[in-house]
Amino acid sequence: MSEKLLSVQDLHTSFFTDAGEVQAVNGVSFDLDRGEILGIVGESGSGKSVTAYSIMQILADTGKIVGGKILYKGEEISKWSEKQMQGFRGKCCSIIFQDPMTSLNPVFTIGSQLTEAITLHTEKHGKEAEARAAELLTLVGINEPDKRLRQYPFELSGGMRQRVMIAMALACEPDILIADEPTTALDVTIQAQILELMQDLQKKLGMAVILVTHDLGVIADMCDNIVVMYGGRICERGTAHEIFYNPRHEYTRGLLRSIPNVNNMKKKLIPISGTPINMLNMPKGCAFCARCDNAMKVCLTEIPEELWINDDHKAACWLNVRDAFEGKEV
């Protein structure tokens, strides 16, 4: 068996709030290969960002990984000390955040923030680091890099800032780039620029990308494999083709029915009923059962296991089990 670049195994992450323990991530497992683009999709509160933050171990103070393992090239990084993690972050795995307006420090120039990352993680210092910073800005398609290095974040537009964030993330040529809603705060035409840039860089540098987003359009455009999350659990995973054309979990199906796309313009959308789940009050069985039109008795009490649909596709829905028992082709 070839060694996976990153392997998340039965991850549990909880936040300990005044109102009680919130199990934000509840038994999530997935593997990431070299050069793969993996999409994690879900609504707000589905645990997709917390999964990403758990990998980097940058959770808020109240959050803690309470179970499971995260393996990077076979080593268990979830056990690493903060010191070791500092070496991991940036060098092995980088993250870019949703909001390019707030993730850059407003009182330092672009140049000083970029060279900080470079001097911390590589041998380069002084002039050399600055040259590398300029090179990175050129890589992410920013003109006049030398002038930009002396500017402050407020002097740049949103798209430009997100490019700087990407440059910073790529400073040490990481194996993995985690992008947490990288284009949500941007306009459509700027979003297209950034997505194009990420695809280009991924091809050029061959890194693996974990793309966390709620936008199914972006996912369809970018990802090889997709993980669909709801209520802190994975409900379905598979290749982009399988997820979009052969969804086998009621949540994924509902999601695809409820968004306007090119084929249903003249038809009524079919919304998912109910409201998103309250993480403080998780149901005993399937997290989605309260909103599912086809929920059965077993859905209320037992958590469904992930079941292989075919070689490229797994789903955690009792309906698939029922269909299998009734002899229908799964």
Place this chain on the structure above:
Amino acid sequence: MSETLVEVKNLKQYFPVRAGFKTVPLKAVDDVSFEVGRGETLGLVGESGCGKTTVGRTVLRLYEPTAGEVRFDGELVTDKNITAMRKQMQMVFQDPYSSLDPRMTVEDIIGEPLDVHHLCANRKERREKILELMSFVGLNAEHARRYAHEFSGGQRQRIGIARALAVDPKFIVCDEPVSALDVSIQAQVINMFEELQEKLGVAYLFIAHDLLVVHHISRRIAVMYLGKIVEVADSDELNGHPVHPYTESLLSAVPIPDPDVTRARKRILLEGDVPSPLHMPTGCAFRTRCRFATEQCAHECPALTDRGGGHFVACWNK
């Protein structure tokens, strides 16, 4: 009775901005004209800062327009009659969190327009009307005494819609009403807008940046860029045969949730960013990012011209 319900003519909205010692006008909306028919939905799309929200607000006189006129049902909307006019024209705001007063109960929020326009003779009638409105938008009548913070985003947006519907308006400006909602909730609210239109025959000016949502809900779509409308057409026509280079690239940039379709397309990438509205390019505002820009574009601003079948485009070269 004519078919046109709302007619906007040469609307201009300039905001004074201090730049050093001088005050310069920021042309948020610059000479915009359009019509909305009875029971029709006109979609208004564009990127942030293009002035689409300002158009919506100026039509309802939340801002005093710099120039131009708005006619509702043939009658000129002025400062004097706007309060009465708002019985016919209402608005649903983008942010369901900040557009509802946290110190008012749902009952009072929905009842406020009824009080302002003296639509209910007594308390009993008022309460009945409120409960009717609540069930109309799918809210549980038992929740009438609750406060806005006790509801989820989707439910709050329903409260906002119920408030707009309270006066039985003929026209509602919807300013990004679904952008703040989760994907699975968006469809519920979009469907509700469509159902209300079927039942009540209300017309919408539907402002949004999500082109797929706008395409789904609108009969016609107007595309704005830097304060000007660059293209107006039937929504299928616009999506199938965009003429203006900006519309073309905007549509090609929308990620479609269908891997085969979206990967087969060629994105037309626009270079650079939107220019600052304080330093507008001369002539056509789009020329700095346009593939087809010529000498003429720098000197003269193209006007919207009919290209047949109600498809209007403002471009010299297309």
